[in-house]
Amino acid sequence: MSEARNKAIAAGTATAALNNLTTAQKNEALALMADALVANRDDIIAGNVIDIERGRAGGTSESLLDRLRLDDKRIEAIAQGLREVIALPDPVGETIAAFERPNGLRIEQLRVPIGVVGIIYEARPNVTVDAAGLCLKTGNAVVLRGGSAALESNKRIVAALRGSLRQSAVPEDALQLVEDASRASANEMLKLNGLLDVIIPRGGAALIRNVVENATVPVIETGAGICHTYVDATADYDMAEAIALNAKIQRPSVCNSMETLLIHADFAGKHLERLADSFRRASVELRADAAARARVSWAIEATDEDYATEYNDFILNVRVVGDLDEALAHIARFGTKHSECIVTEDQANADRFLQEVDAAAVYHNASTRFTDGFEFGFGAEIGISTQKLHARGPMGLPALTSTKYRIRGNGQTRG
């Protein structure tokens, strides 16, 4: 039997005990996990050095190596993240609804753990700890399958975390790392119906597409974001510039950054050159439609393929539109229903945009970069869901729960 299946089964054996834990017991485990990370940091960093050296020898880019790298400070920050999860309210056990039927049945709907959560991700060892902490806080067992580039780091992190669980009420088997980091192990996980209750992919577009296309286990899709900012005719210039620049350059590599700027023709007529200069000073390459290039000669021509691309880079599409309808149509065609923004002083247009745009998060006069569990005040985030079922947008702890109905009677039968 394969490692992935074995470990999913092992995780399943922990769910009954996890379901019965108190919040205090789970928090105690999280504190032990945080301490163990710091106490074992030399071993973890030694493993990380192996990963980094193998990656460098294999030609991994410096930016990817930087995401992979662990040092004392980063390990302390990751441990601190676990400690912050302790302070969050535990959603498990919450009564969502309670009512009595005319026949006397008393029905309650409660939040319960999902069961066994599979996480498939890439070479970011912080995800190993974050996901483990959020899953255990919500009473879930977790099967982690990280990328091969971080394998030695992940093995040592999980060994430290599992070791710490031995001193807690959380069964060690609640936390599993699949060490076979081949594509085959990921693909096998995708079919473990009955052993995994959900798979959450965390990573780039190719990873997520593979999960969505091949999973028979339910998936919470995360990540892809082609986000737009629409600058309306009445937008305040300074606000529009600040929001658009922030949405593009504050962190271009993430899913809630802007890929396309839509500008009302009236605003473009007055301000496009100045706005384009601001992007040029920020080293942003512009790809623009004909109307925009008429004013910004250095921009290159934007194609439909550009409008459909998530650059995650210092590249921006610019398109001039005649009215709000044209902006809405562009977003409906090219958007990925992640985060969309209108900058306007016109309340009716703002309301229409907020109502009509179909996306996880729609903004009036604020940067799309705020679509984030921490920025929303959830205190933690297992990802940003881009699907419409179960959870949409930033997912806090409740997204890692299911529900069950508890019904108390005194002999009722159905007539």
Added chain:
Amino acid sequence: MSEARNKAIAAGTATAALNNLTTAQKNEALALMADALVANRDDIIAGNVIDIERGRAGGTSESLLDRLRLDDKRIEAIAQGLREVIALPDPVGETIAAFERPNGLRIEQLRVPIGVVGIIYEARPNVTVDAAGLCLKTGNAVVLRGGSAALESNKRIVAALRGSLRQSAVPEDALQLVEDASRASANEMLKLNGLLDVIIPRGGAALIRNVVENATVPVIETGAGICHTYVDATADYDMAEAIALNAKIQRPSVCNSMETLLIHADFAGKHLERLADSFRRASVELRADAAARARVSWAIEATDEDYATEYNDFILNVRVVGDLDEALAHIARFGTKHSECIVTEDQANADRFLQEVDAAAVYHNASTRFTDGFEFGFGAEIGISTQKLHARGPMGLPALTSTKYRIRGNGQTRG
């Protein structure tokens, strides 16, 4: 291009208008739909006769033909079902959460339609109307793909409903019937990511398994139920008998009926013969373990395969267990996490059962047959979810909605 894809695209063109409808406009459409069904009943019944005759010529069983059959009374009942949906509260637009962040961002989470819902089902023409009504009430477009055995009925029903929508604010294209009832059309629907937001299968185990195994579109799994009733040592005999009989025979063909009766050895020692006689009088075949057969000679031997079978028939497994732990272990091994019941006068055992059994609905002293949207007071039901994501148990109108975040700022950017 195929019919299924074309109709999913057509349904998608209706979503923007659907999203902007008022509750009154949607209710008006539902009333028109109900009237149109009744007004066109002769045409619909003429189509149904064609289906029935083709089915009978093809050797379809009388019980399946009965599910397929429409007459004046049944059409009136189906129309009445639509009228009852009018009275239900519209979940769309509901504010689920509203909060302000320290930076002044005002964040609201709202209920919105899912978008385009695909329903794949068998030869029950009432599902055509029920699903259309529930989807339209929640502002969703719907692509229906019913079984070939009901095709002529479904075509005439949908023609009547679409005709009635022409007099309403609901776009006719919101309601689509895929007339190609081949397996290929269903399998194509399963891959229409980006065109269908969710697929809900309604039907037997084979249909549901095909959907779960082949869909890349998110699925809400419904239906399969191997439900247990555990009669504890302290159970009241009359209550236990009434609940167990009701769970088995009130309607054996449905997912919330009982397949296996677990009996504490003490209760079995006192009452098993009498209880078995009650099932015999109700024409229920018993398949039992050795301990039960020692007392009930006419029962045949139960195998692990029997324990894992959803009979949907007048057949019942009976197993004697030594204690609650053994009952919980049996349910964990063979249950499908649908509906489970304990009959007991021991409050501690009841509480433990309600806490520890992992199922959509767990009962103390009431029949599992109550797991049903109408019985729960939801007024309607699109199905009973047996998965843990999005919705679990009976699904009322909110299960047909998604959410979105609406964020209002005054120039906020992320630091």
